[in-house]
Amino acid sequence: MSNDTKSNGRGKWGSRIGFMLAASGSAIGLGNLWKFPYITYKFGAGAFVLVYLGCIALVGLPIMVAEMMIGRRSGLNPVGAFKKLTNRRIWVFVGGLGVTCGFILLSYYSVVAGWALEYTVKSVRNDFANHQTITDKDIGAHLFAEYIKTPKSKSDPIKAGYGSELSTISFYDLKSPKAKKAFLAKLAKAWGEFAKGKPEIYAKLKSNTTASLLDAFQRGDDYSSRKLRLQRSLWVGALFGKFVASPAKVVGWHLLFMLLTMLIVVGGVSQGIERASKILMPLLLTMLVYLVIRALGFSSASESLAMIFRPNFHALTIEAVLEALGHSFFTLSLGMGAMLTYGSYLSKDESLTTSSIVITALDTLIALMATIIIFCAIHAFKMPVGDGGVSNLFRAIPAMFQETPGGNWLTVIFYVLVAFAALTSTISLLEVVVSYFIDERGWSRRKATLLMGSAIALLGVASALSLNAWANFKPFFGKTVFEFFDYTVSNWFLPLGGLFVALFVGWVLPVEAKRDELKGLPAVAFGLWHVTIRYISPLAVAGVFVWLLYQSIVA
Ligand code: TRP
Numbered sequence: 001m002s003n004d005t006k007s008n009g010r011g012k013w014g015s016r017i018g019f020m021l022a023a024s025g026s027a028i029g030l031g032n033l034w035k036f037p038y039i040t041y042k043f044g045a046g047a048f049v050l051v052y053l054g055c056i057a058l059v060g061l062p063i064m065v066a067e068m069m070i071g072r073r074s075g076l077n078p079v080g081a082f083k084k085l086t087n088r089r090i091w092v093f094v095g096g097l098g099v100t101c102g103f104i105l106l107s108y109y110s111v112v113a114g115w116a117l118e119y120t121v122k123s124v125r126n127d128f129a130n131h132q133t134i135t136d137k138d139i140g141a142h143l144f145a146e147y148i149k150t151p152k153s154k155s156d157p158i159k160a161g162y163g164s165e166l167s168t169i170s171f172y173d174l175k176s177p178k179a180k181k182a183f184l185a186k187l188a189k190a191w192g193e194f195a196k197g198k199p200e201i202y203a204k205l206k207s208n209t210t211a212s213l214l215d216a217f218q219r220g221d222d223y224s225s226r227k228l229r230l231q232r233s234l235w236v237g238a239l240f241g242k243f244v245a246s247p248a249k250v251v252g253w254h255l256l257f258m259l260l261t262m263l264i265v266v267g268g269v270s271q272g273i274e275r276a277s278k279i280l281m282p283l284l285l286t287m288l289v290y291l292v293i294r295a296l297g298f299s300s301a302s303e304s305l306a307m308i309f310r311p312n313f314h315a316l317t318i319e320a321v322l323e324a325l326g327h328s329f330f331t332l333s334l335g336m337g338a339m340l341t342y343g344s345y346l347s348k349d350e351s352l353t354t355s356s357i358v359i360t361a362l363d364t365l366i367a368l369m370a371t372i373i374i375f376c377a378i379h380a381f382k383m384p385v386g387d388g389g390v391s392n393l394f395r396a397i398p399a400m401f402q403e404t405p406g407g408n409w410l411t412v413i414f415y416v417l418v419a420f421a422a423l424t425s426t427i428s429l430l431e432v433v434v435s436y437f438i439d440e441r442g443w444s445r446r447k448a449t450l451l452m453g454s455a456i457a458l459l460g461v462a463s464a465l466s467l468n469a470w471a472n473f474k475p476f477f478g479k480t481v482f483e484f485f486d487y488t489v490s491n492w493f494l495p496l497g498g499l500f501v502a503l504f505v506g507w508v509l510p511v512e513a514k515r516d517e518l519k520g521l522p523a524v525a526f527g528l529w530h531v532t533i534r535y536i537s538p539l540a541v542a543g544v545f546v547w548l549l550y551q552s553i554v555a
Contacts, residue, residue, distance in 0.1 A: 028421055033418055034393045036370065037370050041378075052327060061360045066501050070343070077436045094497060097500075105485075113426060115244075134231040134234045232381060233384070237386075250464045259453075265431055265445075287414060294400060298377070304372075304380075318544075336497050374393060514530070
């Protein structure tokens with residue numbers, strides 16, 4: 001933002017590139033690098049990716065134009081904007097909803113952003129190289145754990161971790177399905193003994209099985225390279241598990257990240273951010289291109305790609321559709337007034353459509369690249385998945401870079417870039433809340449940032465703790481605080497906010513105003529956008545909501 005922002009809290013972008021950097025910086029973040037690959041994984045990829053792309057094109061892109069339009073037309077924050085453009089109070093409520101969403105979203109987003117800081121430190125210390133810490137005993141325990149769960153998840157290759165190490169080793173004594181079944185029956189019986197207070201029988205069986213699994217593993221082809229990859233895979237998993245189990249670390253990094261965000265929003269280093277973006281954004285893109293090339297070099301890459309892109313509509317649930325829809329808002333920073341606020345600093349000469357198309361295309365490209373990299377790596381390293389994919393970004397990348405010359409420094413750069421991408425997003429979130437208190441309550445920028453930033457940081461502690469100390473505290477429909485916040489805000493409130501934006505711009509804003517805002521646009525393109533924002537986008541969002549509510553009532 002330009003300098004005059006600092007003096008009166010409001011201003012114009014310093015340059016066109018400044019706006020584009022800030023808006024794409026807001027859009028590109030953990031949503032692309034962490035969340036999209038993780039939910040794609042969780043919801044079985046394939047059809048999920050397709051639905052997501054549909055949502056981006058038919059809902060996200062047109063609504064981005066609409067949001068920026070409201071912002072530029074009014075030159076105000078979400079609440080003030082609706083107040084100025086209409087005298088109906090109901091629309092002001094939409095702005096209020098947006099500010100509340102920004103508040104909650106930032107509180108848990110900053111927790112994951114903090115992980116990137118911890119991982120930067122871990123990379124500098126080169127922790128990832130200590131894979132020898134994983135002993136044969138650990139490998140045996142892992143093989144046993146995989147062995148026990150294999151029959152249950154056979155039908156779902158993604159949940160089974162893309163076929164575990166077990167699929168590659170020959171069970172010289174348990175080769176036939178019959179022998180396996182008999183073994184499992186024996187095991188079940190042993191569990192019974194264990195429950196009845198005879199742990200010796202279970203322990204003996206477990207140790208015999210583990211020994212034979214380990215023996216089979218060691219006899220197979222390419223033993224040393226398979227062992228190395230398995231060690232790396234288990235080691236990065238252990239590092240992540242140990243880190244999130246520490247409340248002090250997770251909370252500490254979250255608080256530090258909030259502090260960084262507040263420092264920038266208060267106005268001090270916004271010039272630096274613009275300049276840094278010009279170098280770091282292209283660097284992130286370059287790094288992702290490099291990683292995609294490496295990821296496609298894994299022998300299992302074609303299988304991984306098929307999993308991501310081959311649609312399987314049978315596996316598609318309405319919950320997955322809601323998640324894809326919600327994520328299209330999350331990833332483009334829509335539905336709560338962030339793009340509206342950024343648009344309010346935009347000058348009349350810029351094209352809203354061109355800006356929106358460029359931002360959306362870049363955002364989608366980065367999300368797809370991250371997904372390809374992570375799927376290929378998880379697959380190639382046969383990483384076990386215990387947490388539905390939440391840790392994927394933090395295991396796949398270090399493991400891959402351990403196989404790259406100079407990898408530990410590349411890992412440092414990578415996590416710095418993740419942290420920076422997250423920072424340009426958290427800035428936009430805090431900016432929405434702050435601009436509301438400046439414009440509508442007459443607070444100073446300093447006071448708004450300090451008070452609201454601290455309140456958000458405090459709320460975020462609950463999400464940070466829900467990963468460890470409060471992991472079993474699941475008061476909301478079996479979800480932890482973290483999961484509940486993310487689920488309600490991204491899947492329900494952002495689409496709801498977007499629905500209102502579409503209805504407002506589609507039906508309330510006068511056509512002349514829209515034409516004026518999209519002056520350079522050919523008539524056909526304008527017509528296409530107008531039909532979409534009036535009918536298609538609102539109907540798509542409302543359709544998913546109604547379908548889901550109907551299902552939950554019937555079920
Ligand atoms: N879009 C960002 C991401 O993908 C997150 C984000 C920033 C956001 N600002 C937002 C999400 C406003 C919703 C609304 O990581």
